[in-house]
Amino acid sequence: MPLLVLDEGGALRRAGLEDYVEAVKALVSLVPVGRVTTYSTIARLLGVSPRLAGRALSLNPEPIVYPCHRVVRSDGGLGGYSVGGAPFKEGLLRLEGVPVEGGRVDRVYIIDEPEELLDP
DNA sequence: CATCGAACCAACC
DNA sequence: GGTTGGTTCGATG
Numbered sequence: 001m002p003l004l005v006l007d008e009g010g011a012l013r014r015a016g017l018e019d020y021v022e023a024v025k026a027l028v029s030l031v032p033v034g035r036v037t038t039y040s041t042i043a044r045l046l047g048v049s050p051r052l053a054g055r056a057l058s059l060n061p062e063p064i065v066y067p068c069h070r071v072v073r074s075d076g077g078l079g080g081y082s083v084g085g086a087p088f089k090e091g092l093l094r095l096e097g098v099p100v101e102g103g104r105v106d107r108v109y110i111i112d113e114p115e116e117l118l119d120p
Numbered sequence: 121c122a123t124c125g126a127a128c129c130a131a132c133c
Numbered sequence: 134g135g136t137t138g139g140t141t142c143g144a145t146g
Contacts, residue, residue, distance in 0.1 A: 002129085017130060039140055049128030050140040056130095058139050073140070080139025089139090 003047060020046060020056035025066040028057075030117050034097040037111040040074045045114050058082045069093060074112065076104040 003015040023046055031037050043053040057068045063083055069092040073079045078100070081089040090100045098109050111117055 015130095020130090043128090043140080048130090051127095051138060052129050052140095054139045055137090056139095068139080071139080075141090078139090082139070086139085 017052075017056060017059060020048065020052060021059050024053060024056045024068075025060060027117065028067050028070055030120075031067065031070040031111065032120065035109050035111055036070045036072050036093065036098060036105055037117060038072055038074045039079065041112050041114060041117070042071060045117075054079070063092065067092075070096075072105050072110065076107060076110065078103060078105070 003019075004012050005015045005019050007013055024042055027042055027045060028037070039050045039053045039057075042057075043050040046053065057071060058080070060066055060068060063069055063081075069081060069089045071079065078086045078089055078093075080086060086103075090103075093100055093105065098105055
């Protein structure tokens with residue numbers, strides 16, 4: 001059963017990409033500076049596939065307001081970035097105090113448990 | 121460690 | 134109907 005949401009008219013409809021974008025924006029805003037989370041974690045919280053989570057993030061090209069750059073792959077790899085690509089993403093992470101070695105973020109900086117995000 | 125293939129789900133062709 | 138993504142996971146070398 002897919003996720004359902006209410007539209008402006010109060011009618012129940014299937015969630016679309018736009019809805020997931022809203023959801024991921026809210027979630028990445030919870031990630032503290034100096035830490036990152038993963039596509040997998042976000043996907044599990046939303047109950048969608050990791051790919052869909054990535055797609056939702058790529059649809060929101062506002063890196064400053066909503067820090068999509070704090071989302072990396074579950075193996076520590078950077079993953080992609082819609083604006084400026086991975087190099088720009090890497091730069092942003094460094095600025096926030098997250099070291100990137102060999103194209104990877106150390107596991108200690110990664111939040112991969114939902115509770116860690118919800119009850120910091 | 122590196123690569124491979126299948127599964128993921130909405131959007132787009 | 135088939136392809137495509139800011140991916141993942143297990144299996145295999």
